[in-house]
Amino acid sequence: MKFFDLGLDDAGLRDDLGRAFNRVLDSGWMILGPELEAFEQEFAQTCGAAHAIGVGNGYDALVLSLRAAGIKAGDEVVVPAHTFAATWLAVVAVGGKPVPVEVDEATYTITADGVAAALTDRTAAVIPVSLYGHPVDMDPLRELAERRGLFLLEDAAQSHGAAYKGRTTGSLAHATAFSFYPTKNLGALGDGGAITTDNPALAERLRKLRNYGSAKKYAHEMAGVNSRLDEMQAAFLRVFLGRLGDANARRRAIAAHYGEALRDLPGLRLPAEANWGRHVYHLYVVRSADRDGLQARLREAGVDSLIHYPIPCHLQPAFAELGFRAGDFPLAERLAGEVLSLPMWPGMGAEAVQAVAGSVARESVAP
């Protein structure tokens, strides 16, 4: 069983993408045009945010958000110890210092209590990550951020369409960064990203930063970059956005099926959904103390699985300058050794889910 499938053999989807492709070809307009404007409006509306700003990828969405908020060299930015490296790399890119905190084991996200303990008088921002598709417990974090004057940026690269107390991801923090990498819950047919925010001044700075610091041609108000979501990707994303609700519902149904089939297996911890949240299962991540053995036996049985992520950020050579060592973040280190992502994509059929669950049930017991 493969791990993931983009679902591009769906005839209806191909028709819709073909129409989007032809619309852009017919227009002859490739950068900063009507498709991007329409997508930004539709995406902002889906998120319940006032503004959406399309950019080149999810990493740029994080970096440009930090820059737009004035995060600068020497500023400390609180990040999860357990996340994809891009969250930390974005902080380093603006000269900031990532300050890791352990995640909550039930949701794999950081909490206000964890963040509060890591604050210093140099802390300028906090980046909670709605990892694997589980939302962040945002109300206490937002209250803390506002009380301490911190910029709260959600990394929602894995949680398009997730919800917290009935509100959609993208409307919860001061700004939210999304990736449209093809395998994400909302993916393009190439790279893409966006930021949502309710803050009009922040939105305006982001629109300039992504386009050479310029709102008017050849007038450069700030040292911006080139990070634009192009017309072709915006047109494709409008097609996928229209299917996001169904795709997330399918992911939730698959997760429910896995949960039913795998509960009560000794030594296997399943993902949970907090009662205040709606999980969109970007990944279906189980935990096992015998993870490497389980993964090897599953491979033997023809089931692909992946590890998100095998090396914690604080032990990556990229962050050696921060001076962390093995033992500094024990939970993050344990998770790196125990997490295993099972096959999950919206078009995965019930038989395939049943087959994977059967293999996991058989192979989760060491021989």
Ligand SMILES: *Cc1c(COP(=O)(O)O)cnc(C)c1O
């Ligand atoms: C995918 C991802 C990113 C980066 O997105 P790109 O579009 O690949 O740059 C950032 N953070 C998290 C948590 C991600 O999963």
